[in-house]
Amino acid sequence: MKAGILKYLPPSAQHETETVLRAHPGVREAAVVIWESEKPGKVKLVGYVVPDEDYIHCVLGGGDEERKRMQKWRKTFDLSQFGKQEQRPEPGFNIAGWNSSYTRQPIPAEHMREWVDLTVQELLSFRAREILEIGCGTGLLLLHLARGCERYVGVDFSAAGLKRIKEQMQEMGGLWNGVSLLERSADNFDGFAEDSFDTVILNSVVKYFPSAAYLIGVLEGALRVVKPGGKIFIGDVRNLALLEPCAVSIELYQAQASMGLDEFRERVHRRVRFEEQLVIAPAFFLALQKRFPKITRVEVHPKRGRFDNEMTRFRYNAILHLQSERDKNIEPSFLDWAEQRLSLDSIAGVLQNKRQESLAIKNVANARIERDVEALAKLAEAESVRTIEEFRESLEKGEQRGIDPEKMWALGEELGYHVDISWTASRPDGSYDVVFRKPAHNGELLWADIAWPQTYIDLKEMTQYTNIPGRGVLREKLIEQLLEYSQQNLPKNLAPTLFFLIDALPLTADGQVDVREFPTVLMQEDDA
Amino acid sequence: MDDMAEIREFLRKLLALRGDRQPFSDTSSFFLSGRLGSVDAVELVVLLEERFGIDFAEVGFDQSNIDSIEAIRSLLQSVRAAE
Numbered sequence: 355m356k357a358g359i360l361k362y363l364p365p366s367a368q369h370e371t372e373t374v375l376r377a378h379p380g381v382r383e384a385a386v387v388i389w390e391s392e393k394p395g396k397v398k399l400v401g402y403v404v405p406d407e408d409y410i411h412c413v414l415g416g417g418d419e420e421r422k423r424m425q426k427w428r429k430t431f432d433l434s435q436f437g438k439q440e441q442r443p444e445p446g447f448n449i450a451g452w453n454s455s456y457t458r459q460p461i462p463a464e465h466m467r468e469w470v471d472l473t474v475q476e477l478l479s480f481r482a483r484e485i486l487e488i489g490c491g492t493g494l495l496l497l498h499l500a501r502g503c504e505r506y507v508g509v510d511f512s513a514a515g516l517k518r519i520k521e522q523m524q525e526m527g528g529l530w531n532g533v534s535l536l537e538r539s540a541d542n543f544d545g546f547a548e549d550s551f552d553t554v555i556l557n558s559v560v561k562y563f564p565s566a567a568y569l570i571g572v573l574e575g576a577l578r579v580v581k582p583g584g585k586i587f588i589g590d591v592r593n594l595a596l597l598e599p600c601a602v603s604i605e606l607y608q609a610q611a612s613m614g615l616d617e618f619r620e621r622v623h624r625r626v627r628f629e630e631q632l633v634i635a636p637a638f639f640l641a642l643q644k645r646f647p648k649i650t651r652v653e654v655h656p657k658r659g660r661f662d663n664e665m666t667r668f669r670y671n672a673i674l675h676l677q678s679e680r681d682k683n684i685e686p687s688f689l690d691w692a693e694q695r696l697s698l699d700s701i702a703g704v705l706q707n708k709r710q711e712s713l714a715i716k717n718v719a720n721a722r723i724e725r726d727v728e729a730l731a732k733l734a735e736a737e738s739v740r741t742i743e744e745f746r747e748s749l750e751k752g753e754q755r756g757i758d759p760e761k762m763w764a765l766g767e768e769l770g771y772h773v774d775i776s777w778t779a780s781r782p783d784g785s786y787d788v789v790f791r792k793p794a795h796n797g798e799l800l801w802a803d804i805a806w807p808q809t810y811i812d813l814k815e816m817t818q819y820t821n822i823p824g825r826g827v828l829r830e831k832l833i834e835q836l837l838e839y840s841q842q843n844l845p846k847n848l849a850p851t852l853f854f855l856i857d858a859l860p861l862t863a864d865g866q867v868d869v870r871e872f873p874t875v876l877m878q879e880d881d882a
Numbered sequence: 883m884d885d886m887a888e889i890r891e892f893l894r895k896l897l898a899l900r901g902d903r904q905p906f907s908d909t910s911s912f913f914l915s916g917r918l919g920s921v922d923a924v925e926l927v928v929l930l931e932e933r934f935g936i937d938f939a940e941v942g943f944d945q946s947n948i949d950s951i952e953a954i955r956s957l958l959q960s961v962r963a964a965e
Contacts, residue, residue, distance in 0.1 A: 429924045429928070433923075433927060433938060458916055833898075834899070
């Protein structure tokens with residue numbers, strides 16, 4: 355596929371076509387041009403439309419869309435449990451359905467084991483006696499946490515998953531007193547008394563919520579049922595600030611060496627545009643804190659883990675502390691990673707030699723995703739003739755300066771410092787901020803509310819901190835309508851066969867439509 | 883419209899709603915190739931369950947069973963043969 359050549363229609367034909375298009379309720383503005391392939395012969399009539407957003411959301415989106423979306427997710431879980439398994443899964447470790455976005459094959463068991471173990475470890479440190487887990491799935495966490503609790507309520511909308519949990523409980527044997535399993539949707543808090551749980555767990559589930567509004571509703575419910583001093587754990591959240599590097603990363607892994615860069619860019623855009631899951635910027639949780647004073651402290655940290663996968667690269671855990679007794683407000687003075695040209699060695703040196711009480715560093719480059727962030731930046735450059743093979747080679751030459759967050763945690767453990775790593779800044783390069791603190795002399799670590807560096811984004815509405823799942827499909831529905839509408843209301847030679855939805859018609863200085871600014875159309879060069 | 887034509891049209895629409903209007907053959911991979919995702923697989927599963935009476939809880943579910951027009955045709959044949 356190569357970029358086509360743009361041509362104009364005769365003015366009267368252009369006027370006729372654009373008038374008909376504008377009459378469609380989903381269209382605010384329209385412009386039509388002809389694209390011809392370099393080797394003449396292939397011609398496409400293309401419509402560029404500025405859509406009516408209300409039409410997209412109200413008519414095409416509709417109130418029922420959210421419910422349908424949830425039902426589809428539920429079915430994917432049910433189906434994941436209907437697979438024919440050669441070996442019976444190990445009780446307490448049913449990872450059926452956990453596939454890598456890169457390979458589309460199951461994520462290696464040892465990666466999942468680390469993922470489960472670290473999450474369980476973090477939750478055990480809360481020392482909760484009464485837990486509500488929303489989205490307990492196949493019991494990956496429940497089966498390791500429930501027996502340490504007086505009360506453990508596991509909620510999920512997948513009957514198949516809950517059935518698997520019951521089977522595993524029987525296989526593992528022993529008593530499971532105090533555990534109840536409820537089949538219901540995440541926003542159903544019926545029968546849960548106010549202030550009755552120490553912890554509410556939402557692990558790897560919010561990405562299946564249909565919207566930011568739904569998420570806020572669920573969190574409001576959780577806030578009501580958690581005791582003062584309790585916590586809400588929102589785990590394995592996909593970071594919106596990294597949605598594009600993530601898309602580049604996955605597409606680059608899958609792309610054939612001979613693919614052209616124009617086509618590659620289109621694939622990346624499409625992956626972002628058609629994102630079905632709810633992806634959230636860490637700053638969302640700071641905005642949540644502003645809205646709900648019951649939240650007195652917010653922690654957002656990249657996931658721990660030594661394995662390299664999409665979870666450790668692009669996801670985080672958020673912990674909301676409710677009405678916690680704060681012993682200390684800390685306002686560290688942060689060294690800047692880049693400006694000070696710091697390295698893991700120099701940091702270790704400072705901690706060891708100076709034996710400081712604390713050390714704070716901001717803007718630490720994240721080695722886990724440095725390459726992906728660089729790839730995204732390079733992709734935006736104007737060169738378009740190169741192939742994926744050449745693109746990959748050019749990336750390998752880049753220098754790696756960043757530090758894997760896991761190494762910071764390991765360093766702290768080695769030298770006797772408590773380490774806090776934060777992603778609240780939500781920077782698009784995935785860089786993080788870190789504070790090392792020596793525990794008090796009796797070994798107790800004072801709870802601290804750390805004043806982290808300012809967030810990269812500061813948005814008016816809380817809902818703007820997430821994407822809109824399925825938005826791409828709604829826009830395509832409009833395009834499908836426009837294609838059919840064109841066939842029915844325009845003569846054959848004037849009906850566009852391709853549509854692009856754009857934010858605004860680009861205008862020249864004279865106020866004419868500047869067609870040179872339209873997205874390029876790739877034309878098939880050979881005979882289809 | 884015969885069964886396979888109905889299924890082809892359904893898949894054409896699913897692809898179009900992902901902005902993919904490239905043609906496909908009877909052996910083109912939809913899911914294992916990543917052309918369509920798990921949410922789309924569910925749409926197809928619901929069609930096969932409701933229109934063609936396949937019970938995936940019984941038959942077992944594997945994306946490769948529905949990955950192409952040819953695979954779906956085989957699945958339908960084997961389900962009907964079992965009846």
